[in-house]
Amino acid sequence: MYRIRFHGRGGQGIRTAASVLGSALFASGREVQDAPRYGAERRGAPMSAHVRAGRSVIVERGAIAQPDLVVVADPTLLAGGVLQGLSAQSVLFLNGSEPADELRTRLACPGRVVTWPGAARELEETTGVAIGALCAGGAARLLGVISRTTLEQALLAEIAGHGSGAAEAGRALGLAGFDALADSAGMVGEGVDDPGAGDAPPDWVRLALDDASLAAPDVFREATSELVQTGLWRTSRPVIDAALCSRCSWVCTTLCPDSAIHAKAGEVPQIDYEHCKGCLVCVLACPPHAIRALPERQPATAGNPR
Amino acid sequence: MSEARYRSLRELPGVHALAAGTAMCAGCGGLEALHEVLDVLGTRTVVINAAGCMTLLASYPFTPFHGSWLYTSMASAPAGAQGVRDALDLLRSRGRIGADDDLTAVVLSGDGSAYGMGLSATSAAIERGLDFIYLCYDNEGYGNTGQQTSAATPHGARTPTSPGPAGHAGEKKDLFDVWVAHRPRYAATVIGAEPLDLARKVQRAASLAGPRLILALAPCPTGWDYDPMHGVDIGRLAVRTGIWPLKEYVDGAVVHTHVPHPRLPVEAYLSTQGRFRHLFEPLRNDALIGEIQQRVDRYWQNVG
Numbered sequence: 001m002y003r004i005r006f007h008g009r010g011g012q013g014i015r016t017a018a019s020v021l022g023s024a025l026f027a028s029g030r031e032v033q034d035a036p037r038y039g040a041e042r043r044g045a046p047m048s049a050h051v052r053a054g055r056s057v058i059v060e061r062g063a064i065a066q067p068d069l070v071v072v073a074d075p076t077l078l079a080g081g082v083l084q085g086l087s088a089q090s091v092l093f094l095n096g097s098e099p100a101d102e103l104r105t106r107l108a109c110p111g112r113v114v115t116w117p118g119a120a121r122e123l124e125e126t127t128g129v130a131i132g133a134l135c136a137g138g139a140a141r142l143l144g145v146i147s148r149t150t151l152e153q154a155l156l157a158e159i160a161g162h163g164s165g166a167a168e169a170g171r172a173l174g175l176a177g178f179d180a181l182a183d184s185a186g187m188v189g190e191g192v193d194d195p196g197a198g199d200a201p202p203d204w205v206r207l208a209l210d211d212a213s214l215a216a217p218d219v220f221r222e223a224t225s226e227l228v229q230t231g232l233w234r235t236s237r238p239v240i241d242a243a244l245c246s247r248c249s250w251v252c253t254t255l256c257p258d259s260a261i262h263a264k265a266g267e268v269p270q271i272d273y274e275h276c277k278g279c280l281v282c283v284l285a286c287p288p289h290a291i292r293a294l295p296e297r298q299p300a301t302a303g304n305p306r
Numbered sequence: 307m308s309e310a311r312y313r314s315l316r317e318l319p320g321v322h323a324l325a326a327g328t329a330m331c332a333g334c335g336g337l338e339a340l341h342e343v344l345d346v347l348g349t350r351t352v353v354i355n356a357a358g359c360m361t362l363l364a365s366y367p368f369t370p371f372h373g374s375w376l377y378t379s380m381a382s383a384p385a386g387a388q389g390v391r392d393a394l395d396l397l398r399s400r401g402r403i404g405a406d407d408d409l410t411a412v413v414l415s416g417d418g419s420a421y422g423m424g425l426s427a428t429s430a431a432i433e434r435g436l437d438f439i440y441l442c443y444d445n446e447g448y449g450n451t452g453q454q455t456s457a458a459t460p461h462g463a464r465t466p467t468s469p470g471p472a473g474h475a476g477e478k479k480d481l482f483d484v485w486v487a488h489r490p491r492y493a494a495t496v497i498g499a500e501p502l503d504l505a506r507k508v509q510r511a512a513s514l515a516g517p518r519l520i521l522a523l524a525p526c527p528t529g530w531d532y533d534p535m536h537g538v539d540i541g542r543l544a545v546r547t548g549i550w551p552l553k554e555y556v557d558g559a560v561v562h563t564h565v566p567h568p569r570l571p572v573e574a575y576l577s578t579q580g581r582f583r584h585l586f587e588p589l590r591n592d593a594l595i596g597e598i599q600q601r602v603d604r605y606w607q608n609v610g
Contacts, residue, residue: 217366222349223325225363225370230327250315254345254501255538257338258328259370263320275326279333279527280535293535 001054001193002030002143003064006135007082008073011043013132013170016158017071018049020136020174024146024154025053033058046080054193066195069093069142069188071135078107086111091188093142095135097121112187114142120180126173133159133170137177144186151178226275230258234278236293242268244290252282252291312505319345325370329362333534335525335541336360336443338498340414343441343520346508349373351410352390356383356424358416359450360443373409380415380423384431387411387438410439410512417444417458420521421479432488432517439511439518442481445526453529453581460549461601462594463581465529471584472594482521486555491516494554494563497523499541503552503563510556523550531580543575548602551609562609569606572599 004021008014015036022034030053038047050064066085072078072094086092090111094103097116104113116123126134133155140146152171159170209215240252245268253263260276263269271282283291312318324341336359344351349372355363357380364375378386390411397403415424420442428440447453447465454467457479468474485493492511496504504522511518525541527534544550545564549572552564573595576582585591 219364219367219369219375221369222372223370225327225368226325228327228329228368230329233332248316249320250318250501253320253322254315254318254342255338255498257330257334257341257498257537258326258332259322259324259341260326262322265316265320269320272326277332279537281333281338281537284535285538 001052001058001060002069002188002190003067004051004053004069004071004139004143005064005067005085006049006051006071006073006139007077007080008047008049008131008135009043009077010038010041010045010047011129012073013129014047014049014073014135015132016129016162016170017132017136017139018051019158020133020151020154020170021139021146022051022053023158024136024140024151025051025143027150027154028146030054030145031056031058033060037063046077056193060194066090066191068191069139071095071139073131073135083107083109089189089191091142093135093138095124095126095131095138097124114138114181114184114187116180117183120176123173123176123180129162129166130169130173133174134177137174137179138181140174141178141181141185142188144188148175148178151175229274230277231272231274234273234276234296236278236280237273237296238271238276238278238280238282238291239294240268240271241290241292244288245269245286246288246290248287251285251287255281255285257281311509312502315502318342318501318505323347323349323372325372327368328370329365330359331526331528331534333527333537334359335498335527335537336416336445336522338537339443339496339504339522339524340441342498342501342504343496343508343522346505347410347412347439347512350408351412352376354378354383354386354390354411354413356380356413356415356419358419359445360414360416361450380419382427383413383415383419383424384427384436384438384440387413388431388434388436391437411437413438413440415440415442416449417442417446417481418448418456420444421457421481425484429488432485432490436517437515439520441520441522443522443524444481445524445529446478447526447529449526449529453526460598462585462598464584465581471591473582473584482519482553482555485519485521486560488517489558490555491518492554492556493519493521495521495523495550495552497541497545497550497552499525499538500545500552500564507554507563510554514556529581531583532578536578540575540578543570543578546570547572547575548606549575551605565606565609569602572602 006014018034022032026032033052036049070092075096088110093114100113100115140151155171155174159167249263249265253261260272261269283293323344330337352374354376446458455465459474460478462473464473491514494507525537546566547570548566553562
């Protein structure tokens with residue numbers, strides 16, 4: 001997997017540079033991740049953008065700690081943490097024209113360093129948002145797996161949203177950057193996909209995940225709660241006196257919180273003693289006082305009194 | 307209005323859409339309101355349940371519903387309702403289900419979620435014009451965990467988190483007004499103890515489309531500390547003292563569906579519940595009772 005980290009400032013087109021490179025890599029058959037990372041999201045503030053390109057699905061996430069290629073948009077950024085994670089195998093590419101060897105010594109950089117060669121030194125005069133296209137072109141050449149045509153299409157596609165003028169300028173600069181680094185083509189090597197693969201597994205107990213149908217099972221039958229005999233909760237039992245009941249057909253059955261009284265028009269309601277919890281709301285609510293509370297002594301499932 | 311309307315209590319269903327055997331407390335005012343609401347809505351509903359007391363309604367393998375039930379975290383029931391609604395709309399538009407197979411998305415949540423944790427998601431759902439009914443059973447505290455204060459706890463109520471002699475120092479949030487401020491399709495306050503008023507409002511809500519609130523005060527024997535048999539009486543007192551105004555918002559206007567007259571003094575309601583006992587024992591706290599009365603008086607003064 002390639003891991004490429006861009007460093008720039010808000011306004012230098014670095015987010016777009018990462019998108020151009022990401023698109024070009026994707027078009028070249030890679031799986032790609034591409035994400036910018038901002039501190040203060042304002043013009044001029046240092047920011048970075050992170051591109052991963054692998055041959056299979058990428059599970060690695062977050063900022064790139066061990067880059068294969070670091071691209072730096074201008075020399076003033078070198079004071080920050082841009083060298084972080086560079087190794088002897090990695091490459092630092094600076095949009096500048098200081099001779100690469102001098103820069104490497106000055107920075108004590110462990111890896112290889114690339115700047116614009118003498119013939120292309122005017123490229124470092126590029127300003128503003130166009131720097132991104134330039135850097136993307138250079139980076140594409142350093143990877144060596146992106147064709148000039150693919151890069152050109154990616155430049156046009158990613159910059160199109162900024163207007164046709166910007167897209168045309170970006171295309172020209174990106175290709176200029178690509179052409180300028182012909183001598184360094186393919187110098188960036190590909191890092192291993194999973195650097196932790198050989199590590200000893202941690203000393204913890206792995207728990208198998210339950211299948212979703214077991215962990216969060218569905219209930220497919222209706223009204224199964226009727227199988228629960230909440231009548232067993234009861235300490236007092238409401239009993240309807242048929243002689244006093246006015247057969248209103250609604251008061252007790254509507255006000256019973258538990259749907260445990262069933263009523264038909266013109267008939268004495270039936271209390272469902274399997275489920276009546278004995279709250280006795282019905283006793284107080286019945287207008288003709290036809291419901292009395294008796295101590296619960298009978299089995300919970302006993303039927304209605306006749 | 308033109309839609310069908312219950313004319314009398316005798317027309318209310320005697321066979322219920324919610325099955326017995328749930329794990330809710332005996333005498334639960336929320337369950338009473340829920341079954342009355344479902345009796346009117348019928349079984350062609352998907353209940354989207356925010357975590358709360360009613361988490362216990364459907365615990366595998368038992369469910370009291372004839373329709374579907376989906377469980378969500380406290381903050382995200384309206385988002386769940388959006389997903390359900392979108393899925394139904396997709397099935398409709400692809401011809402996989404017909405109009406007769408469509409279901410109503412009903413959010414069911416307690417006050418902890420409705421007044422607090424879930425309010426942001428609710429606000430956004432109303433803003434999007436989501437076609438759903440939001441049923442809140444408001445027992446004025448986090449009942450499932452021991453009745454700690456919520457944004458719906460009334461001023462002066464004693465709870466495990468407001469144990470002092472003056473009870474809860476905060477104010478009960480006016481969720482009805484919060485909804486009305488969003489200009490929803492419909493909003494109503496109800497109570498299980500007034501089933502005809504409730505049934506008519508649910509009927510009206512069912513005849514409309516868009517975001518609709520049914521806000522039910524839910525007397526709670528466990529959290530409010532009273533004998534469960536008094537639940538209906540306490541509910542009626544909440545209405546007759548003017549503490550729980552019954553009203554609805556539709557077509558841009560708020561209408562009170564019941565104006566208590568004469569309005570009973572608030573202590574008739576407060577004195578029925580252990581959570582207000584400190585207002586009366588060991589010494590009567592006339593100042594605080596008067597303060598609560600004053601709030602209610604002020605509310606009704608402003609009712610045209």
